[in-house]
Amino acid sequence: MSGAWRWEYDPDGAHVTGGVPAEIVAEVERLAAQLTELADMGVDIGDMGNGPRTGGLRRMDAADGWFYFLASPRDHLIIVVRIVPPFDQL
Numbered sequence: 001m002s003g004a005w006r007w008e009y010d011p012d013g014a015h016v017t018g019g020v021p022a023e024i025v026a027e028v029e030r031l032a033a034q035l036t037e038l039a040d041m042g043v044d045i046g047d048m049g050n051g052p053r054t055g056g057l058r059r060m061d062a063a064d065g066w067f068y069f070l071a072s073p074r075d076h077l078i079i080v081v082r083i084v085p086p087f088d089q090l
Contacts, residue, residue, distance in 0.1 A: 005036040007069075007078035020083045027063040028083050035069070035078050045071045045078070057081070065089075 009016040017025045039045045049060035049069070059066050064086040070079040 003076065005039040005076045005078065007032040007036050007080060010079045010081050016080060016083055020085050021089055024063045024065055024083065024085050024089070028067045028080065031060060031062055031067075032069070032078055032080055035071075039071070039073075039076070039078070046073070 035045050035048060038048070044054075046055045046058075048071075049058035051058040055071070057068055057070055059068050062083075065084050067080055067084065068082040070081065071077075072079060
């Protein structure tokens with residue numbers, strides 16, 4: 001396994017991004033890529049965004065909405081599980 005971090009959608013991109021405007025998806029993907037870059041530099045991304053404690057499900061703002069992600073240091077993986085667009089776009 002490579003030491004480089006990566007990100008992906010779970011269960012898949014169609015499920016997580018379905019119905020979300022393209023510009024919001026693009027912003028989430030940009031932020032997920034930045035999280036992988038930070039993790040590659042050794043930053044503990046388990047504290048990034050909002051959440052009750054280090055690790056676990058995290059929430060991060062994106063394009064006036066937000067998204068939820070998990071960081072899996074063992075797998076060098078950021079898992080984007082849900083995108084919530086701004087309320088006026090629901």
